[in-house]
Amino acid sequence: MIEYTIPPFLIFFFGAALIPALGKGRVRNIFLVALAVLGIVSVVILKPQTGWKLPILPGVELILLQVDRLSLIMGYIFALAGGGAIVYALSTVKEAGQYVCALLYMGSALGAVFAGDFFTLYIFWEIMAFSSLGLIWYEGSRRARDAGMRYILFHLFGGAALLAGIIVHYVNTNAIVLGPVGPGVGYFLLLLGIGVNAAFIPLHTWLPDSYPKATIAGTIFLSIFTTKTGIYVLARTFSGVEAVAYIGGVMCLYGVIFAILQNDVRKLLSYHIVSQLGYMVAGVGMAAGLEIEMGINGAIAHLFNNLLFKTTLFMCMGAVIYATGKNNLTELGGLAKKMPVTMITCVIAALSISGVVGFNGYVSKGMVIHTAQVEGLTLLTIALTLGSVGTLISFLKLTYFAFFSKNEEIEAKEAPLPMLVPMCATAFLCVAIGVYPKLLYALLPYQEAALHYHAYEAGHTFGVIELLLMTVFLFFMLGFFAPHDKITYDVDYLYRKAGRRFIWFCEKPLVSFALAVERAVLRIAGYFVRFGTLEEAESQAVEEPVVSVSIGTAVLLVLLFFALYLIVMLTHGWLMSP
Amino acid sequence: MDKKVLRVLLILIVCVVLVVSAVSVFILHSEHLTGVLYGAVGVGLFMLLAKILTMIQKEGKQDD
Numbered sequence: 001m002i003e004y005t006i007p008p009f010l011i012f013f014f015g016a017a018l019i020p021a022l023g024k025g026r027v028r029n030i031f032l033v034a035l036a037v038l039g040i041v042s043v044v045i046l047k048p049q050t051g052w053k054l055p056i057l058p059g060v061e062l063i064l065l066q067v068d069r070l071s072l073i074m075g076y077i078f079a080l081a082g083g084g085a086i087v088y089a090l091s092t093v094k095e096a097g098q099y100v101c102a103l104l105y106m107g108s109a110l111g112a113v114f115a116g117d118f119f120t121l122y123i124f125w126e127i128m129a130f131s132s133l134g135l136i137w138y139e140g141s142r143r144a145r146d147a148g149m150r151y152i153l154f155h156l157f158g159g160a161a162l163l164a165g166i167i168v169h170y171v172n173t174n175a176i177v178l179g180p181v182g183p184g185v186g187y188f189l190l191l192l193g194i195g196v197n198a199a200f201i202p203l204h205t206w207l208p209d210s211y212p213k214a215t216i217a218g219t220i221f222l223s224i225f226t227t228k229t230g231i232y233v234l235a236r237t238f239s240g241v242e243a244v245a246y247i248g249g250v251m252c253l254y255g256v257i258f259a260i261l262q263n264d265v266r267k268l269l270s271y272h273i274v275s276q277l278g279y280m281v282a283g284v285g286m287a288a289g290l291e292i293e294m295g296i297n298g299a300i301a302h303l304f305n306n307l308l309f310k311t312t313l314f315m316c317m318g319a320v321i322y323a324t325g326k327n328n329l330t331e332l333g334g335l336a337k338k339m340p341v342t343m344i345t346c347v348i349a350a351l352s353i354s355g356v357v358g359f360n361g362y363v364s365k366g367m368v369i370h371t372a373q374v375e376g377l378t379l380l381t382i383a384l385t386l387g388s389v390g391t392l393i394s395f396l397k398l399t400y401f402a403f404f405s406k407n408e409e410i411e412a413k414e415a416p417l418p419m420l421v422p423m424c425a426t427a428f429l430c431v432a433i434g435v436y437p438k439l440l441y442a443l444l445p446y447q448e449a450a451l452h453y454h455a456y457e458a459g460h461t462f463g464v465i466e467l468l469l470m471t472v473f474l475f476f477m478l479g480f481f482a483p484h485d486k487i488t489y490d491v492d493y494l495y496r497k498a499g500r501r502f503i504w505f506c507e508k509p510l511v512s513f514a515l516a517v518e519r520a521v522l523r524i525a526g527y528f529v530r531f532g533t534l535e536e537a538e539s540q541a542v543e544e545p546v547v548s549v550s551i552g553t554a555v556l557l558v559l560l561f562f563a564l565y566l567i568v569m570l571t572h573g574w575l576m577s578p
Numbered sequence: 579m580d581k582k583v584l585r586v587l588l589i590l591i592v593c594v595v596l597v598v599s600a601v602s603v604f605i606l607h608s609e610h611l612t613g614v615l616y617g618a619v620g621v622g623l624f625m626l627l628a629k630i631l632t633m634i635q636k637e638g639k640q641d642d
Contacts, residue, residue: 257627261635389620463613470595470617477588480625486635 005050007065007114008042008075009124011035012107016100029090032099036083039106043075051116060176063116070445073300074113074232081224081307082106084422088315089217091416092322101134102221109225113232117176118166121233125162125197129155132226135218136210147210150492154196154206162193181237190237191244197230198281199274200247201254205492207273208258212266212327216318219266223314224307227273231280231303235296238284245285245372249383252278256390260397260481261488263328265317268398269310272353275387276306282380283368291371293449298367301440301450305352305360305433312349312426316342319415319423320402326410329398329483333407339414343403345427350395352430355388357464360433363440363455366464370453385467392471397481592618 015035022028052065067075086102093099108131111124129152136148168186170176181187196203211222238244255275262268280299287295319342320335321327336343352359355366365388372381414420433440441450475481596618599611 257624257631260624260628261631385616386620386623389617390624393621393624459609462610463616466611466613467617467620468613470614471621473592474618474621477585477592478621478625481628486632488631488635 005046005052005065005067006042007052007111008039008046008079009107009111009114011038011042012103012110016103016107019099019103020096022096024094024096028096028099032086032090035103036086039110040079040083043072043079043110046072046075048072053116061117062120063177064111064120065114066116066178067114068445069447070232070235070296070300071113073304073443073445074228075110076443077304077307078106078110078113078225078228081311081426082109082221084311084315084426085217085220085224088220088318088419088422090418092216092318092419095138097134098138098215098218101131101138102217104131105135105221105225109229112229115178117178118169119176121178122159122163122166125229126159128226128229129159132222135221136214138218139213139215141213144213147213151206151210154203158193158196158203160193161189161196165189165191165193178233178236180239194230194233194237195247197226198234199227199230199251199277200281201250201274202491204251204255204274205490205495208267208270208490209492211270211273212264216322220311220314220318223269223273223310227277228303228307231277231284231299234281235284235287235299239296240288240292241285242288242377243285245282245377245380248278248280248282248285249380250278251275251281252387253383253390254278256387256394258488258490259394260390262394263330263483263485263487265320265327265329265332265398265402266314268329268394269313269317272313272391272394273310275391276302276310276353278387279365279368279384280306282384283371286368286371286375286377286380291375293446294367294371294374294453297444297446297450297453298364298371301367301444302361302364304440304443305364305430308426308429308433309349309352309359309361312345312423312430313353315419315423315426316346316349317402319419320412322419323412323415324410328485329401330485332402332410333405334403334410335407335412336403338410338412339403341420341424342415343399345420345423346403347399348427348430350399352434354392354395354468355464356392356468357456357461358431358434360430360437360440362434362464363437366455366460367453370460388464389467389471392468393475393481396472396475397483401483 012035015031018031019028022031046065046067048068050065050067051063053061053063055061086106089099089102093102105128108124108127112121112128115121115124133148133152133155136144136151165181165186165188166176168184168189169181172184172186173182181190192203196206199207207227211219214222234244252275255271255273255278259268259271259275262271279302283295283297283299283302285295287293287299317327319339320332323339323342324332324335326332348359352361355361365384369381369384372384415423437455438451441447441453444450595614599614599618602608602611603615
């Protein structure tokens with residue numbers, strides 16, 4: 001039998017290149033569906049321990065494809081959720097450019113999870129940042145444009161930190177293979193770079209700022225790839241770091257409290273990405289010693305499940321916005337009878353994310369909390385458990401006020417079929433994995449350890465049921481969490497204030513200072529000319545044409561000089577540690 | 579039944595459940611009913627945090 005080991009990113013990059021030539025009709029739609037299927041097949045046929053290497057310098061080779069169980073499960077869920085998002089987009093996306101961005105984004109995310117070395121990872125990391133920016137800007141409004149600018153600034157900062165960390169790591173170890181990093185400056189730079197994509201608090205603000213402003217289909221793609229790639233790289237490089245586990249606990253609570261306060265449905269879901277990432281980050285951080293297998297399994301299982309229920313939720317809310325043109329809970333309501341399929345899938349996904357018994361979120365959330373209990377991390381256990389309460393509150397709020405509360409004025413009809421099919425498929429998988437968790441266990445990086453975990457242990461199950469019932473009861477009895485029009489400041493308020501102050505500083509005092517220095521220098525030069533003997537030269541100098549170089553050119557020249565300097569240093573081996 | 583009476587009854591039931599749970603967990607050192615306490619503490623915590631955060635809320639649209 002012939003074994004094909006084509007890196008899946010090539011399929012999507014090739015597809016992206018062909019899209020502009022296919023027009024806007026049925027041919028393009030058929031091609032996109034075929035591409036989604038081909039993408040899934042290209043991942044499914046990959047075998048562990050296979051790879052593709054590309055030598056670039058003597059002794060240095062980029063590993064474009066490295067397959068093991070961890071990268072494979074990421075590939076499965078990316079191909080599956082991304083394929084669903086492509087089908088979903090058929091109803092709402094008309095522009096070829098948006099498909100090009102989505103396919104490049106999906107391809108680069110697959111490239112990143114199958115990358116075997118840091119440099120390959122960095123290349124795909126940056127392609128992801130720029131291609132995803134297109135999905136925000138295609139929305140076309142000024143809000144989207146501004147949010148896109150803030151998004152790319154954050155990701156350029158994260159990318160720069162990642163690259164600097166990679167270079168320092170390479171200089172210290174002479175190794176570029178993707179793996180654990182030793183302590184030092186490179187360690188913190190890498191954590192910072194990965195932390196931007198994994199939405200560590202307070203580096204998370206780009207996420208709830210930009211995702212709700214992207215196009216309807218764009219938000220689905222965005223919710224799938226960037227943050228999950230961050231978690232994957234974190235699992236590769238920082239597993240077992242206890243501080244990381246506590247960062248996860250903070251993310252879990254921080255995200256959920258801000259989600260509860262939101263009125264915009266996509267902003268609520270965006271804050272929930274931060275909160276759910278908290279469980280994954282905590283799982284990765286706890287993967288140390290005897291619990292390394294359980295921690296990684298919990299994190300990756302929750303990542304897998306999260307992609308199923310979160311994609312479903314974004315698809316459902318996209319369908320609601322598509323059908324009603326409204327995105328605030330205060331304007332919605334009464335959609336249960338008008339959009340029954342959307343309502344059912346949304347309720348299934350909401351039950352899943354809330355960790356209700358019988359759904360997939362219950363299984364993976366239980367794995368992470370169980371690891372915290374076994375490791376004796378009481379504070380973290382409490383934080384993660386309370387996170388479940390907050391999640392249930394915000395999804396009671398979302399589903400009740402979007403579908404069941406009274407609103408007789410609202411007009412809507414059920415979403416088109418291409419939107420419903422992927423929603424139903426992912427919702428079905430949420431139930432299937434919840435009822436029969438071994439479907440998921442078989443895919444996890446440490447299969448044996450997963451099989452030893454009993455999701456439906458009586459004590460745990462009853463504890464979760466008690467927690468959920470109490471929360472539901474208090475939610476409806478207190479009636480405290482109704483949506484309202486007010487907005488809540490996140491830490492990005494401070495960033496924006498600081499940004500405006502910085503621009504003011506550059507435009508006013510700094511420019512004034514530069515002008516003063518220039519005047520002083522000219523005055524000093526004038527004294528030299530006056531007291532010097534070269535009066536002729538003075539007049540000659542004035543007549544000579546002045547060669548002016550723009551700031552951009554000057555910066556480019558300086559950067560080129562440094563690049564040349566680094567290349568010379570590298571080829572002579574002066575950058576290596578002795 | 580009057581809505582006010584119903585509300586008072588519900589609050590009473592919740593209080594009884596919470597007291598029973600607290601006795602079970604803290605005095606009898608049983609792990610049963612911990613979920614009830616987590617649920618009540620969680621809702622209370624998020625109400626408190628939401629109340630604190632509403633102090634720095636304003637009318638209008640974010641980001642602009």
